[in-house]
Amino acid sequence: xxxGMKTVLVTGAGAGIGYFVAEQLAAAGATVVLGCRDxxxxxxxxxxxxxxxxxxxxxxxxxDLADLSSLPATxxxxxxxxxxxxxxxxxxxxxxxDRRMSPQGxxxxxxxxxxxxxxxxxxxxxxxxxxPNSRVITVGSFAARSAxxDLADLxxxxxxxxxxxxxxxxxxxxxxxxxxxxxxxxxGATSASIVAHPGGALDSLTPSxxxxxxxxxxxxxxxxxxxxxxHGKHAAAETIVxxxxxxxxxxxxxxGPRVFGLRGRPHRExxxxxxxxxxxxxxxxxxxSALTGLDPxxxxxxxxxxxA
Ligand SMILES: NC(=O)c1ccc[n+]([C@@H]2O[C@H](COP(=O)([O-])OP(=O)(O)OC[C@H]3O[C@@H](n4cnc5c(N)ncnc54)[C@H](OP(=O)(O)O)[C@@H]3O)[C@@H](O)[C@H]2O)c1
Numbered sequence: 001x002x003x004g005m006k007t008v009l010v011t012g013a014g015a016g017i018g019y020f021v022a023e024q025l026a027a028a029g030a031t032v033v034l035g036c037r038d039x040x041x042x043x044x045x046x047x048x049x050x051x052x053x054x055x056x057x058x059x060x061x062x063x064d065l066a067d068l069s070s071l072p073a074t075x076x077x078x079x080x081x082x083x084x085x086x087x088x089x090x091x092x093x094x095x096x097x098d099r100r101m102s103p104q105g106x107x108x109x110x111x112x113x114x115x116x117x118x119x120x121x122x123x124x125x126x127x128x129x130x131x132p133n134s135r136v137i138t139v140g141s142f143a144a145r146s147a148x149x150d151l152a153d154l155x156x157x158x159x160x161x162x163x164x165x166x167x168x169x170x171x172x173x174x175x176x177x178x179x180x181x182x183x184x185x186x187x188g189a190t191s192a193s194i195v196a197h198p199g200g201a202l203d204s205l206t207p208s209x210x211x212x213x214x215x216x217x218x219x220x221x222x223x224x225x226x227x228x229x230x231h232g233k234h235a236a237a238e239t240i241v242x243x244x245x246x247x248x249x250x251x252x253x254x255x256g257p258r259v260f261g262l263r264g265r266p267h268r269e270x271x272x273x274x275x276x277x278x279x280x281x282x283x284x285x286x287x288x289s290a291l292t293g294l295d296p297x298x299x300x301x302x303x304x305x306x307x308a
Contacts, residue, residue: 007083008244009033009124011063011117012090014041017139017198019212020237021087021244023049026056028245033078035063035090041212048212065090065116066102068292075123082131085244086124088117088173089139092166099160106291107155109162113169115292118176122294133190137243138177140197140254141170142261145272149175151283154291171275172284174254178271179281181251183297192251195271196243198236199257199264205232231263239266 008025012018013034022032026049036042042060049056061077064070091113094100102111121128121136128134147167154172156165174195181193204223208214236257243255243266254275258267274280289295 006085007031007033007080008085008087009035009061009078009083010087010089011035011065011120013060014038014045015213016203016206017201017233017236017240018087018089019045019048019209020206020234021089021240022058023052023209024237024241025244026053026058028241030084030244031057031059034058034060035074036060037062037064044212048209051210063090063120065120066108066112068102068104068111068115068119071116071119071123074120075127078127080127083124083127083134084131085135085137086121086128087137087139087240087244088120088177089240090116091139091170094162094166096162097160099156107157107160107165109165110155110169110172113166114172114176115288117173118288118296119292119294121180122292122296125296128191129184129189131191133192133247135191135244135251136177136180136193137240138173138193138195139240140174140177140195140275141167142197142199142256143167144171144174144197144275147171148274149280149284151280151287154284154287172288174271174275175277175281175284176288178252178276179278179285180296182278182281184251187297194243194249194251195254195275196240196266197254197256197261198233198239199259199262200230201233201236202226202230203233205230206234207232229260229262231257235263242266 014036100108258264
């Protein structure tokens, strides 16, 4: 069990892995804030958690990572002057051939997965750094291992391929997370930035959580063969929850599932060099600041000029 006063914000807590992260944290005694863009889903998620954890301490805030202008209101709604951890879990993998844009005119996958979380951390930074030993947990992906970032084309204007854009967005999130930890250390902050990846997690290997979602027996039977290599979202969440709660895990660490990085119990991994490259990370940080007008570790009274 955790200290009952521990409060954790989980982005994308109304579905998939984020739901199970919220459920498992609530079961461990944390106060969980469900960050959801759909308020009906937040309500269903809270009911599903309470069905299993009657004493769960839950709140929710409306969170749309794709719309940068909405984030200050989300953080104001938190109404908190301290936050023990934020789990940057929400993510999109778009499938259509057309490049889609966020309200601010950024490519939607990069905008949601990376820029939205970059900006959220910037808005949360005063609260996080005021909370001793707080944690930023970034949910990365195995897919980032083979991805390479193109700093000259962060928004996939050239030859848009949805899967590659997704993989690069996850790489961007992980590069940012490792750089965030280096900068927190340089500032002497007690806050830590840690990366966890869930391996390969399928809905068909995931138990139902009514009234939020129900996976039929037929769906689960079809998924069984994949269980040799992959796991369900409930199991995938365990690695992420471990990085929130285990006080022996330090900033800058990477955790994933033990079996080939795809399934199984949480396990510490050595990050590949391109995920921790300080030059790429500095370039990404500067570009992300220019696109969002924010710098996560700069005082808000000195805003960054927006990229024209
Ligand atoms: N599943 C895997 O095998 C796997 C592997 C590697 C990494 N990951 C990472 O793990 C995380 C969770 O994946 P998952 O499989 O659980 O995905 P999922 O079931 O599709 O859930 C994604 C979550 O993100 C939320 N979301 C999407 N766009 C958002 C926005 N603009 N603002 C706020 N929330 C938004 C969704 O909300 P709605 O319900 O409103 O759409 C949903 O709660 C993602 O970051 C993903 O990249 C997953």
